[in-house]
Amino acid sequence: MTTPRPETLAKLTPVLTKRWLSPDAWQLRTYERLDGYAALRKALKAHPDDLIQLVKDSGLRGRGGAGFPTGLKWGFIPQGDGKPHYLVVNADEGEPGTCKDLPLMTHDPHSLVEGVIIASYAIRANRAYIYIRGEAVHAARRLRHAVDEAYARGYLGRNILGSGFDLDLVVHSGAGAYICGEETALLDSLEGFRGQPRLRPPFPATHGLYACPTVVNNVGTIASVPYIVLGGADWWKTMGTEKSSGPMIYSLSGRIANPGQYECSMGVTLRELIELAGGMKPGHNLRFWTPGGSSTPLLTADHLDVPLDFEGVAAAGSILGTTATQIFSDQDCPVYATYRWLEFYHHESCGKCTPCREGNYWMVRVYRRILAGQGTHEDLDTLLDTCDNVLGRAFCGLGDGATSPVTSSLKYFKQDYLDYIEGRKTPRLSEKTLVGAH
């Protein structure tokens, strides 16, 4: 393995991940030794509005995929309205390719708990929830343990550190539904209903959990807050680019020598990330990749130098999403990859709206037919036409996201589709998968 060049290494910015190297950082005593809860003490001395302003000044944007400015979101919470406010952490990590929140909660759960307390204080919430994906059992163990420790030490509960501020925090496990990552579906699920998205407006900022003002933020967003409180907005902005400030955990998977988590300054390129990861796996050449999970349109080897920040990826026709870069090579088939993602969207569609429920059902069948060597040229039009009827017409982002791999793979890899249809490529699926396809 060749060593990355110094200028590439300089893109590494270990901030949120740094404590993962200390094996006991999940325990309160180690966490406290490593700056833990210093930010909370500092924050409780400040005015909540000043904390909101601080987060605005830092330029922090949501790490859950949408990149919404966090301080602005907090500022939308009406103050003095006499209603309870809630903070809900979205720990439902389920976007295919995404794998940054689970290690954070497993190895440094207190940083999330500390962020929750500061954020709740800022938006004047006395009750917070962490909605964690059901399957994430070890992360949940560590998180529940951290919450118990924080209560015992007076960081949670009544009159926190003598400040007069009260906060209760509940870790709530989901039960296996990707759609519950969508913030309004999450709120319905947390209220004890099927996890199906809500109509907006009204937005969660005014009518969220229990129809009260609610902030929903991703794990990485909230875990960033203590660092901003300690180091300040200006320090935070020394990392990243003008409109995408700070560090970001890039999750690399697939055909590279060393898959894993690489926390870098926002705006790093895939070329640099692959260099950090020791290059491609021997015998593999980059063919296609997702910049931020399967719901973000595929990119190709032509996009190796796109800056991976919100603006850069959008300019390249995709979305930064969750910075889950799944890397595929010339030995992987984009048609099959897309098919498998569509099976996922079809399975996870909540069924509330017709375009997504029916569109994904039928697109899966068209893919099976193509991959079984029975596709027709019209099938490609059918796919595009279906995507047209899903994108922008689906009730939530799941439906929109499902069209991303389809339209982008057709854009860059139409020949692969034609090779199946025109019999130049050996079918990947057997005909018995075709039951029900017309």
Place this chain on the structure above:
Amino acid sequence: MGFSDETRERAREIIARYPADRSRSALLPLLHLVQSEEGYVSPAGVEFCAEVLGLNKAQVGAVATFYTMYKRRPTGDYLVSVCTNTMCNVLGGQEVYDTVAEYLGVGHEETTADGKITLEHAECLAACDYGPVLTVNYDFFDGVDPAGAVKIVDELRAGGRPTPSRGARLCTLREMSVQLAGFADSREGAVADGVPGEPTLRGLRLAEQHGISVPGFDPNTPIRSKDAPAPATPAKAAPTGSTAPDVKAPDAKSPEVRAAETRQPDAKTPAPDSPGTRVPVDGTAPAPRDAQAAEAAGVAENAPAGDGKPAGDSSEAQERSLDEASASARSELASPAVASEKEAQQ
């Protein structure tokens, strides 16, 4: 089936975690709880949840059937979930699944005759950097191949408990369901089990080897107070570092057209908020007090929105959701989106 006193006591503890008038929030943990006693969500389990929450069985059943982790048939001691989503799939996960299924003679969500193993194929388990992965009762076995997976299930069937790659030592699925219901893992030392795998630490090790850290971090940096002398930042214009995507209503296009455009960005489109969550912004928050006043007016005018839910729950709920619908139509005025759109138009 009568549920044990222990389960009833736990049910009370679960309900106590949520605000008194919001006990329905306890439903997901309660469903995990009944699964911990019976190994699946049985009609009796549904009835139990309905009883303790004052719901009817249809309401509970509708929720139980929505979520993948609630099983509708009895399960084995160990749930083996093989990830077959795209990344694991191309790295060999599909062969792992096919091999194990054939070896055990069971398909998706089926249980071996000895009652030991329930098999399923799973969607992305948020461990792609370790792919292909499988989990046993949701604890990870990383980088598995067909032979390795067969070894794991063999050991499980022989009464052994192979050690997961990360995460805690194995327990049974029923014991795991107690944890999912929100209770601490009662096994001595289990929370401490497991060390981070190499992929998790890779970027950090590189940084450490090369002595890289982020300079300029001073934990005593003061938090600026709004009462203090104003910094260089202008108060109203887009504050420094404010990165609000500029998706305010910029033209007379219909919202539908605009939605489609922001959802399908091209080089000219700024990064949208997650599709569907378009809170149009222009970099400046609407003055909280305006929103507050509008909100208060809305509240005065409308009964507070309850957690009324789509039709089918009860006629009462139906009425409530109708109320809510009209309330939300009217409260648009109070929504930040509209507030800033209006601001933008001015």
